[in-house]
Amino acid sequence: MIRMTTADAIHLALREEMQRDPRVLLMGEGVATKRADLVRDFGAARVRNTPLAEAIIAGTAVGAAASGLRPVIDLLFAPFLAYAMDALINSAGKLRYLSGGQFEFPLVTLAMTGSAWCVGAQHNHNLEAMFVHAPGLQVLMPSEPADFKGLLKTAIRDQNPTLFFTDMALLYQEGEVPQTSEHLVPLGKAAIRRVGADLTLVSYAKTVAICMQAAEQLHAQGIAAEVIDLRSLKPLDEATVLQSVRKTGRLIVVHEASGLCGVAAEIAALAATQAFDSLRAPVVRITGPDAPSASSWALEQAALPQADRVVNAARELVARGTSGSNTNLHIA
Amino acid sequence: MIRMTTADAIHLALREEMQRDPRVLLMGEGVATKRADLVRDFGAARVRNTPLAEAIIAGTAVGAAASGLRPVIDLLFAPFLAYAMDALINSAGKLRYLSGGQFEFPLVTLAMTGSAWCVGAQHNHNLEAMFVHAPGLQVLMPSEPADFKGLLKTAIRDQNPTLFFTDMALLYQEGEVPQTSEHLVPLGKAAIRRVGADLTLVSYAKTVAICMQAAEQLHAQGIAAEVIDLRSLKPLDEATVLQSVRKTGRLIVVHEASGLCGVAAEIAALAATQAFDSLRAPVVRITGPDAPSASSWALEQAALPQADRVVNAARELVARGTSGSNTNLHIA
Amino acid sequence: MTATDSHLRLRQLETMLLIRAYEEQLVELQRNGAPGTCTSVGQEACAVGVIDVLESRDRILTNHRSAAHLIARGADPGRLMAEVLGRVDGYCGGRSGSLHISAQELGVVLTSTIVGGELSMAPGVALAQKMGQGEPGAITAVFFGDGAACEGVFHESLNLAVQWQLPLLFVCENNQWQAFVHRRETMADEAIASWARGHGLDTQRVDGNDIEAVQTAAKDAVAKIRATGRPQFLELVTYRLRGHFEPDDQAYVDAAELKHWQSRDPIHLLREWLLGAGLADAAAIRAMETRVRARVADALQFAQASAWPEAETLTEYVYA
Amino acid sequence: MTATDSHLRLRQLETMLLIRAYEEQLVELQRNGAPGTCTSVGQEACAVGVIDVLESRDRILTNHRSAAHLIARGADPGRLMAEVLGRVDGYCGGRSGSLHISAQELGVVLTSTIVGGELSMAPGVALAQKMGQGEPGAITAVFFGDGAACEGVFHESLNLAVQWQLPLLFVCENNQWQAFVHRRETMADEAIASWARGHGLDTQRVDGNDIEAVQTAAKDAVAKIRATGRPQFLELVTYRLRGHFEPDDQAYVDAAELKHWQSRDPIHLLREWLLGAGLADAAAIRAMETRVRARVADALQFAQASAWPEAETLTEYVYA
Numbered sequence A, B: 001m002i003r004m005t006t007a008d009a010i011h012l013a014l015r016e017e018m019q020r021d022p023r024v025l026l027m028g029e030g031v032a033t034k035r036a037d038l039v040r041d042f043g044a045a046r047v048r049n050t051p052l053a054e055a056i057i058a059g060t061a062v063g064a065a066a067s068g069l070r071p072v073i074d075l076l077f078a079p080f081l082a083y084a085m086d087a088l089i090n091s092a093g094k095l096r097y098l099s100g101g102q103f104e105f106p107l108v109t110l111a112m113t114g115s116a117w118c119v120g121a122q123h124n125h126n127l128e129a130m131f132v133h134a135p136g137l138q139v140l141m142p143s144e145p146a147d148f149k150g151l152l153k154t155a156i157r158d159q160n161p162t163l164f165f166t167d168m169a170l171l172y173q174e175g176e177v178p179q180t181s182e183h184l185v186p187l188g189k190a191a192i193r194r195v196g197a198d199l200t201l202v203s204y205a206k207t208v209a210i211c212m213q214a215a216e217q218l219h220a221q222g223i224a225a226e227v228i229d230l231r232s233l234k235p236l237d238e239a240t241v242l243q244s245v246r247k248t249g250r251l252i253v254v255h256e257a258s259g260l261c262g263v264a265a266e267i268a269a270l271a272a273t274q275a276f277d278s279l280r281a282p283v284v285r286i287t288g289p290d291a292p293s294a295s296s297w298a299l300e301q302a303a304l305p306q307a308d309r310v311v312n313a314a315r316e317l318v319a320r321g322t323s324g325s326n327t328n329l330h331i332a
Numbered sequence C, D: 001m002t003a004t005d006s007h008l009r010l011r012q013l014e015t016m017l018l019i020r021a022y023e024e025q026l027v028e029l030q031r032n033g034a035p036g037t038c039t040s041v042g043q044e045a046c047a048v049g050v051i052d053v054l055e056s057r058d059r060i061l062t063n064h065r066s067a068a069h070l071i072a073r074g075a076d077p078g079r080l081m082a083e084v085l086g087r088v089d090g091y092c093g094g095r096s097g098s099l100h101i102s103a104q105e106l107g108v109v110l111t112s113t114i115v116g117g118e119l120s121m122a123p124g125v126a127l128a129q130k131m132g133q134g135e136p137g138a139i140t141a142v143f144f145g146d147g148a149a150c151e152g153v154f155h156e157s158l159n160l161a162v163q164w165q166l167p168l169l170f171v172c173e174n175n176q177w178q179a180f181v182h183r184r185e186t187m188a189d190e191a192i193a194s195w196a197r198g199h200g201l202d203t204q205r206v207d208g209n210d211i212e213a214v215q216t217a218a219k220d221a222v223a224k225i226r227a228t229g230r231p232q233f234l235e236l237v238t239y240r241l242r243g244h245f246e247p248d249d250q251a252y253v254d255a256a257e258l259k260h261w262q263s264r265d266p267i268h269l270l271r272e273w274l275l276g277a278g279l280a281d282a283a284a285i286r287a288m289e290t291r292v293r294a295r296v297a298d299a300l301q302f303a304q305a306s307a308w309p310e311a312e313t314l315t316e317y318v319y320a
Ligand SMILES: Cc1ncc(C[n+]2csc(CCOP(=O)(O)OP(=O)(O)O)c2C)c(N)n1
Pocket: B029, B052, B054, B076, B080, B083, C038, C064, C065, C113, C114, C115, C116, C144, C145, C146, C147, C148, C149, C175, C177, C178, C179, C240
């Protein structure tokens, strides 16, 4: 194990995979400037600064992926994906299917999102659910450096187009990362961060830490919360979520993204359709509001699910068993 | 009442609103060619063929909407919205909020989707849930001519940016439409198409008819199904859905769009969080698969939720009360 | 004009006749409810003239209007028709239908019916070639229309190809129509090439209905790409003689303009030229017409005999 | 050079000094953790030279690098700084922060930090003017960078403005940088104007650090737009003297190139010119500097005294 930040874990994953496979190349606005060491070690042909044009960066990556290369593109901030939607959703997500399996798209798209830097809704938009809904794409959103490294490496080796989201708030947080260059985290496997029998907290990215804080506080109050970090939003580890809900009978889903048709809706629906008989209380969603992200630090904080909200919801569920008052706690 | 097709109802709504308000204008690839009568009656300045460039059609509409006009843009088929995402999601959906309320975007975007014409996933992609998830936007998807007219008229008069989806399969279906030019259907109000006490079927667009067929068959078997046509996906009529589920205790959500993070997930989550105590059986989702739409007629049919699936699921729910086997019936 | 040339032109005429017969057969099926298509009628010389100068190692991207490109590249009309009808023996197992037919085995890749889609992916295909994937010295040709040139990604694609020096041939079939909108309503200038020149690209603009002009320009452009590794731009001025998507009554089309271009039908022009130059006689051409009709009849039989895809296969090929 | 001109230039120098002082104050705050900004340092002459020829009825669109445009248009530095700090007294109530500041009351509308966003919306603003919204004869000016010109929507925006004859002034501040990528890495040609000419647009390309050159070109362009109702294109060749987004050590910037452009600092050039021409003396300029420092000090006080938005207001202004 070695201690490093999320940013370093991502960089190391890129370096190791470029080292391992000469077909891996990196493209984006400033990747060659910001990762000069990779240019030095792997050459300018494999680490390319691009024009400021997301549609052609993504489209070029799709074309290259179908032609024998394994591109990783850095599109910087999630809202900029708006310019790359055709390449990602209509080409990468559909042309394998529409061609009857003639093409594969080993392609990873990097983007940052999430509150932390007071940059506002045109840099901070948790739109990962849109890609979960789109067919043919995979979506990853880890919460700790070891997974950032291990999942990114797996995604680069995978044959399917993958969106890899980095929660800005986690970029400079440190964690223990296995030293081996073969540290691979499988896609579609959630991580149980804490075991507990009384209720299940499901989350991903920065709000996993919120759930861990809440679980700590609940523990002090005699409530044992199980905390599941999805990590991989698609493929989704339905089995781990269902197993936990069938055990605890209580489910709270927490994320920063807004609620409507978000990942929390999917998890709640999963429980309502496939673990109904085990549910002892209403499912609870604690999500960001149906609003763009404001820049103001005060509003960024107000939009973010906080541990006390999770704690209060959890206590209510455990206390009242199965009473049915509103348990759809969108922030604000 | 007068009998007309969905296509005619849409055209009439456009004509009436252009007649009523000189600020309404229509833009798109071929709108002036296909709606020549509107050019004749309202002038070429208000009915504009555009270059083949969705990003600038939508962006221009956003700029015009904030500057006193009331644009309606026809982007033809839903997958083409991929080129308009920045204008719709980052500009129309966010700039009112980010500017502290300085702008309003009275803007309607038309697009077709849904199986029927064997055109495949680059013309047929039910991606409405992506826009439901995005803040600041409204999403409408009616099932009958009267609502196509009444909801489109309301949307054109509304101050918020609205996505208006037409299910291709409905385009030439006929229905009774109120003759008055003041036939306005409110946003955010679902329609109860059939009253029943045993279970609730929630749907929208072409699958409403599937649910009505199923309800008919269930009636013959002594099961009274209530059928709710959402019509407006955002704002969403949570009250009507919850009231029905609290009454029947059983919920099946049906749509053609794929399931993950789709509207059915939102409705199921709604029931699990806010009508849990009334639920007597697992919620059921019957949706399209997590796959692009194939062109082949045979596969188009296979992807579409059919009445017998709804009937079987309904009978199972009523029969077994609250048994908890898999009730997440994605097609295939 | 050498013997080989005359032999080549005869072969090209037969290919153009085959494309025409194939598409007219589809139009007939569509009168009885078969899925619609965007035909290449009137643009056959563009496809045949350019594709005849490409080699098997090269890659081709096309769009919704792909039949001429595919047949010129040697696609089997039977498998094409099966695809249009959504049957398992189609090039894409029926998943594509007419609008996004790829045939990797022929080097026709990543066909997209999203206008501009092919332009967004083509630089990546050429980049892979430049970086050593596929056969050495291979190039990529991307076929697109005047409408696609109005999409922003056209500009992005040209800029990247120039800046990264990609072996990419841009082939714009300017057929004067963008679905139901005439080109003049969408562009101030009638030449797409003037936009391309703004990018510092070598451009040629030739009569797309004159196969000799098309092939000469294409040969020159391809030679330059192989020699320099840099992109070239070819604008072929032509006309969409039928509707946008069958069935289409063309009520919105200016009759005089259509008539003018009908008189310049590329098949007509080549046939007259061959007859006039004494390189073919009426009998030889009648024989050709008989052969292509027979091939199309076989194709139809093959396609209609082909099975529908099984419902069980619905979710195959979504993920690798 | 008339007396009014000299008076104008003195006022312009003071505005440029105010912009510089305002942004340097922010940079200082950022050393202590305030939210970052994209400064206009080195580009003040572009903003002041163009905006001084616009009228109050005209509309302006800008982007992430907006301080110079806003202050040149008369924005209050206090409300600007409050916005950057996310406080209620900011122009957008703190929701925007530095990256998307609109000020409808000043005619600065629809500011977007999505590069290309302003180019996509500007034709709509001009279309509304053309169709009788707002004051008659009004035009729209859209400010964007060399990087934005690489986005496809640039091409779409130009084409639509030309085709629809919109009263739109395209102002490209070509500052040689696109965040952390130098312009030369993204474009084959160093002139954005060559792309615009491909659209048949009237273009002018002038020294963006020479306010006289900027204003002369802008005056001419605006007059042509009002006279013809057609768009004009103005490329201002300038340089980003500071980093992309504060704090930024500019380690990636070529020192010689930076040094060269520092010697061409537009404020320095105007000051020297005024002194040389005897239109101002050192004392007068020192007095200006004192005044702008005082205004910025007041602005800072105002901004820091301004309250944070209430959590209860979180979902206000999402829907109308
Ligand atoms: C992004 C997108 N917008 C609109 C369409 C609908 N459409 C299909 S073909 C076409 C016209 C294309 O014109 P052009 O590029 O000139 O090609 P042509 O059809 O003339 O061969 C249009 C508008 C589409 N398929 N994709």
